[in-house]
Amino acid sequence: MNGLLPMSLRVNGERHDILAPPWRTLLEALREIIGLTGTKRSCQEGQCGTCTVLIDGKAVNSCLYLAVEAQGKDITTIEGVGKEHLHQIQKSFVQKGGVQCGFCTPGLILATKSLLDDTPEPSEDQIREAIVGHLCRCTGYIQIVEAIQDAAREMARQGSRSDG
Amino acid sequence: MGEEFRNEYNILGRPVAKKDGWLKVSGQAEYADDIFLPGMLHGKLLRSPHPHARILHTDISKAAALPGVRAIVTGKDFPGIKYGNLPQTRDYLPLAIDRVRYIGEEVAAVAAIDEDTAEEALDLIQVEYEPLPAVFDPVEAMQPEAPQLHEHAAGNISGHSAFHFGDVEVGFANSDYIREDIFETQPLKHGMLEPHACVGTWDNTGKITLRTCKMSPYVVWRQLAMGLGIEPGRIRVIQSFVGGAFSGGKQEAMPMDFCAVLLAKKTGRPVKFVHTMDEVLTIGHMRHPMRIWLRTGVKTDGTFQAQHCKVTANGGAYSSIGQFSMYLGGAMLNLPYRLPNIKYEAQRVYTNNGFCGALRGHTIPQICYARDSQLDTIAEHLGLDPIEIRHRNAIQPGDTTSNGFRITTFGFDECLDRVAEASGWRKKRGNLPKYRGIGVGCGSLISGARLMGHSASAAEVRIQEDGSVQLTTGSTDVGQGADTVLSMIAAEVLGVEVDDVRFQRVDTDITPVDPGTFGSRVTFWTGNAVKRAAEDARGQLAQLAAQKLGVDAQDLVFRNRQVFSQKDQQRCVSVKELVRWGEFHLGQVITGRGAYAAGEELINFRTGFGNISPAYTPSACVVEVEVDPGTGHVTITGIWGADDSGFPLNPLAVKGQVLGSTVMHIGQALYEDLIRIEGKVMNPSLRDYKMPLSTDMPKLADVAHINVITWEPSGPFGAKEAGEGAGTGVLAAVANAVYDAIGVRLKRLPMSPDRIFFALKQRQNELSMQESSSIDAK
Numbered sequence: 001m002n003g004l005l006p007m008s009l010r011v012n013g014e015r016h017d018i019l020a021p022p023w024r025t026l027l028e029a030l031r032e033i034i035g036l037t038g039t040k041r042s043c044q045e046g047q048c049g050t051c052t053v054l055i056d057g058k059a060v061n062s063c064l065y066l067a068v069e070a071q072g073k074d075i076t077t078i079e080g081v082g083k084e085h086l087h088q089i090q091k092s093f094v095q096k097g098g099v100q101c102g103f104c105t106p107g108l109i110l111a112t113k114s115l116l117d118d119t120p121e122p123s124e125d126q127i128r129e130a131i132v133g134h135l136c137r138c139t140g141y142i143q144i145v146e147a148i149q150d151a152a153r154e155m156a157r158q159g160s161r162s163d164g
Numbered sequence: 165m166g167e168e169f170r171n172e173y174n175i176l177g178r179p180v181a182k183k184d185g186w187l188k189v190s191g192q193a194e195y196a197d198d199i200f201l202p203g204m205l206h207g208k209l210l211r212s213p214h215p216h217a218r219i220l221h222t223d224i225s226k227a228a229a230l231p232g233v234r235a236i237v238t239g240k241d242f243p244g245i246k247y248g249n250l251p252q253t254r255d256y257l258p259l260a261i262d263r264v265r266y267i268g269e270e271v272a273a274v275a276a277i278d279e280d281t282a283e284e285a286l287d288l289i290q291v292e293y294e295p296l297p298a299v300f301d302p303v304e305a306m307q308p309e310a311p312q313l314h315e316h317a318a319g320n321i322s323g324h325s326a327f328h329f330g331d332v333e334v335g336f337a338n339s340d341y342i343r344e345d346i347f348e349t350q351p352l353k354h355g356m357l358e359p360h361a362c363v364g365t366w367d368n369t370g371k372i373t374l375r376t377c378k379m380s381p382y383v384v385w386r387q388l389a390m391g392l393g394i395e396p397g398r399i400r401v402i403q404s405f406v407g408g409a410f411s412g413g414k415q416e417a418m419p420m421d422f423c424a425v426l427l428a429k430k431t432g433r434p435v436k437f438v439h440t441m442d443e444v445l446t447i448g449h450m451r452h453p454m455r456i457w458l459r460t461g462v463k464t465d466g467t468f469q470a471q472h473c474k475v476t477a478n479g480g481a482y483s484s485i486g487q488f489s490m491y492l493g494g495a496m497l498n499l500p501y502r503l504p505n506i507k508y509e510a511q512r513v514y515t516n517n518g519f520c521g522a523l524r525g526h527t528i529p530q531i532c533y534a535r536d537s538q539l540d541t542i543a544e545h546l547g548l549d550p551i552e553i554r555h556r557n558a559i560q561p562g563d564t565t566s567n568g569f570r571i572t573t574f575g576f577d578e579c580l581d582r583v584a585e586a587s588g589w590r591k592k593r594g595n596l597p598k599y600r601g602i603g604v605g606c607g608s609l610i611s612g613a614r615l616m617g618h619s620a621s622a623a624e625v626r627i628q629e630d631g632s633v634q635l636t637t638g639s640t641d642v643g644q645g646a647d648t649v650l651s652m653i654a655a656e657v658l659g660v661e662v663d664d665v666r667f668q669r670v671d672t673d674i675t676p677v678d679p680g681t682f683g684s685r686v687t688f689w690t691g692n693a694v695k696r697a698a699e700d701a702r703g704q705l706a707q708l709a710a711q712k713l714g715v716d717a718q719d720l721v722f723r724n725r726q727v728f729s730q731k732d733q734q735r736c737v738s739v740k741e742l743v744r745w746g747e748f749h750l751g752q753v754i755t756g757r758g759a760y761a762a763g764e765e766l767i768n769f770r771t772g773f774g775n776i777s778p779a780y781t782p783s784a785c786v787v788e789v790e791v792d793p794g795t796g797h798v799t800i801t802g803i804w805g806a807d808d809s810g811f812p813l814n815p816l817a818v819k820g821q822v823l824g825s826t827v828m829h830i831g832q833a834l835y836e837d838l839i840r841i842e843g844k845v846m847n848p849s850l851r852d853y854k855m856p857l858s859t860d861m862p863k864l865a866d867v868a869h870i871n872v873i874t875w876e877p878s879g880p881f882g883a884k885e886a887g888e889g890a891g892t893g894v895l896a897a898v899a900n901a902v903y904d905a906i907g908v909r910l911k912r913l914p915m916s917p918d919r920i921f922f923a924l925k926q927r928q929n930e931l932s933m934q935e936s937s938s939i940d941a942k
Contacts, residue, residue, distance in 0.1 A: 037198035038191020040407070042357045043441040047850035050357050078191035086190065094185035097820045101643025102188030103358045103407030109189060128858040135850065137355045137408050138643045140827030141858040142867055143820055 007068055012080030022068055027051045029067035030077060038078035038106050049134030052107035053077050059114040078106035081113060089113055089151040098147030100138035108134050112148050121152060175656045176881050179816035183648045183667060196361035196377040196404040201434040205234055207427055208282035209419060210272040210289050212264035215516035215843035216298035216311060219262050219291060227274060227288035232281035235430035237423055238272045247391035253483035255314055258391050258422030265313050265481035266516050267843045268446040273423035275435045300843050302478040302513035313481060313514040322479045323487035323512035325494055327772030329566035335470025335505030339461025343542050347534035348912040351838040352451035354523055355855050358407020359439040364424030372425050373400045379409035379642050380680025381670040387417035403670040406642040411522035411682060412449035445848035448519035450838060452477040452489055452527055456534040466546055466553040468503050475510035484521030486512045491769055493527030497535060498565040499608035500576045500782040501557035506566050516843045522682060528892045529829060532607035536896030550604050551584050568773045573874035575808035576782035582870045587786035587804040602788045603900025607892025610777035611885040612685025620761035622676035623693040625654055625701045627754040629747055631725055631740030633660060636668040638678020639690040645817035646686045650694045652814060653880055657698035659722030660739060684885035689760050691880035696758025704754050708746045709737055778878045781889040783807035787897040791905045796921030798834050798902060802866035807890045811882030812871045821887025822869045829894035831856045837914050
């Protein structure tokens with residue numbers, strides 16, 4: 001009906017079969033059709049980073065990504081991070097003051113996850129580069145960088161402990 | 165225990181993670197755009213394409229016929245009552261009726277089954293306009309022949325503030341050096357990432373509910389009632405999580421709020437509105453751009469003798485809180501330096517631009533930028549170190565300013581000493597390589613304002629039978645940490661843990677009425693109210709415990725969720741057990757109430773005299789920069805700030821507020837500018853409206869925030885304002901550092917690469933002309 005396309009999206013390991021027009025962005029599909037509102041809508045033109053999700057592990061602005069293109073890929077939203085217990089990145093953001101209003105937070109946590117999955121011991125410059133696509137008006141970024149450093153340190157410590 | 169034993173606090177003074185952080189990091193915090201109600205429709209607003217026009221006729225028939233459109237409203241569907249902040253400057257309408265005054269002003273609204281349909285319908289609404297002459301510059305707008313925006317405002321004067329304390333003529337006559345400058349500031353947007361959003365409902369009993377991301381929900385509640393012409397009791401405003409605010413549209417009722425509820429009435433369905441970022445940047449609500457003329461007289465030792473300041477503010481098409489904005493900037497010129505003679509005249513002028521109001525620091529940062537920039541030129545002329553000249557003029561505890569501010573605690577000298585030390589000022593100043601510079605800037609802020617209308621705050625504390633505490637206030641958490649610090653205060657008084665306290669978001673049917681969240685008032689005013697409410701609850705518990713334990717209530721200590729007698733610690737009962745005992749056997753519910761009103765003092769806004777706040781905070785900021793002469797780009801290489809926030813109740817949150825405010829003002833100093841041509845915003849996108857990025861910040865090792873700890877007797881547990889004030893000196897600090905780096909003073913913000921590049925070029929030309937003329941002379 002009315003040009004709706006059947007699509008199948010794999011979000012946080014769960015399959016969602018939806019009907020949507022072909023121009024529906026992944027952001028819209030996640031929020032309005034699937035009902036995962038943890039992914040935030042702000043500028044809708046790829047400038048602010050609030051709508052960041054992971055597609056096959058890479059941080060992507062879901063407002064610039066068509067839902068139809070995301071088929072067959074692994075989509076991770078904030079709801080898929082730390083489902084059972086909070087992820088260390090989430091803990092570090094809270095404990096180090098990396099969260100104020102919280103609107104940029106889900107996107108930043110996913111960007112951090114993507115960074116630390118690839119680069120477990122990032123330099124301060126690498127951290128800043130990794131989050132340069134994310135605007136935050138509350139924190140001035142300082143405590144966010146500190147939170148990411150803390151998360152990297154804690155993850156390294158916990159990783160070495162469990163390995164050893 | 166007395167407040168002087170501050171090191172004995174169990175909770176206060178230690179860094180506590182934000183309570184709602186756990187919801188926010190997992191995507192569970194529900195912001196207004198995350199609300200989806202059954203049957204909900206989506207609204208969109210039609211905006212004026214003209215800066216100034218008469219609305220001759222509106223035809224909605226084609227739009228109404230579009231499948232999926234459920235209702236349309238125009239200005240005539242509202243009662244035509246103007247609403248706003250101050251009684252004498254109410255000029256907002258929910259939708260324009262017969263005239264539009266700026267590009268982007270709301271003229272109609274559609275509710276449809278989805279956003280796409282609503283947007284399509286906007287294109288089908290036909291509005292016939294008769295364009296009127298428009299005026300965009302405030303100086304032109306004050307000319308006799310200029311187009312008039314509002315009938316009530318002759319000469320387009322929307323707000324005015326003037327005062328004169330001491331005698332500036334005498335002060336200038338006594339001065340050894342007099343300096344005059346003009347500074348200009350730009351329109352700045354709040355830049356919160358969550359666009360304004362709301363969901364309105366109107367049930368068949370006539371009860372109206374608005375779920376929305378407001379910073380001051382009770383302001384919205386009153387304004388909705390005013391604009392709809394109904395009793396506030398019929399309206400319920402429920403606050404969602406707020407994704408950043410910094411004042412502006414989240415402080416007031418906006419057209420979308422009115423349209424959501426009226427369209428809900430027409431359709432019988434919930435209606436949601438969410439602005440696009442384009443709309444957020446196009447509509448009003450921004451910091452006042454100002455032209456600041458400043459004349460200052462000093463003695464050769466650098467002490468101020470007189471200051472005369474004239475401000476022309478481009479107010480845009482409507483008033484917002486603009487009358488107060490004009491007063492506040494001038495009033496705060498009295499801090500943090502001693503000024504025996506001061507004269508101030510400010511005009512806020514209506515123009516056909518988006519309107520201006522409050523934004524983090526209100527009009528204080530602009531004034532501090534002018535004052536502290538000029539102070540450095542004076543210091544240079546007198547051969548004084550910039551920090552030294554500030555010390556020589558520093559206001560001291562116990563002072564009363566010319567305009568009647570009574571200064572209690574004020575660790576300004578220490579702020580200066582601490583930033584000088586942290587930044588390596590003495591080593592660096594005058595010794596940095598070419599194109600590198602270091603500068604200082606200072607400012608002050610109030611700890612909440614005594615206003616003409618509603619000033620006081622209230623709080624309620626209810627202790628549940630599991631020993632948990634339900635804390636209700638009329639204050640909101642907008643990310644600044646009110647949820648946490650107010651809970652910490654309650655927990656400290658009651659001897660429980662912060663996690664035991666649940667902070668209730670504002671719901672006007674449930675929470676105590678409150679003026680709102682602005683002017684750095686929450687920790688101080690609501691914090692005092694929470695302290696008293698918790699003490700009230702503790703008193704009730706103490707009576708129960710005395711009865712149950714057979715001890716004197718005076719001897720009871722509340723700690724670790726227990727109540728015990730300090731004379732015999734074996735006589736002990738848990739808070740939980742106590743509450744259950746009181747409920748079960750006496751039917752007594754433990755509910756404590758507290759209020760704070762900051763005394764009976766009144767401020768005379770007409771004369772400008774009076775003590776507006778119970779306490780004031782000074783701050784000092786040192787910034788180090790490097791300028792690329794090839795591009796004009798400024799890199800901030802270090803930031804060191806010190807502020808006297810009294811006793812910082814939650815140092816983690818104070819640090820976040822201070823740094824956030826500092827970086828926001830770096831944005832104003834260097835990057836941000838809402839560019840408007842004939843009233844049209846040319847950069848309504850976060851791509852072109854440049855806010856600071858993570859890579860614009862110095863290395864962590866070169867960023868420091870220092871709490872200068874004083875003990876404010878009237879603050880809750882010694883606390884004062886924190887964060888907002890720390891941004892007030894940043895603009896001048898950056899400007900002074902840039903001057904130190906390049907030797908050219910920019911008196912206009914932002915100091916963008918093009919302006920710096922051309923300023924450098926002009927200076928090079930001047931220098932080479934001087935050189936060639938001196939060669940010719942030989």
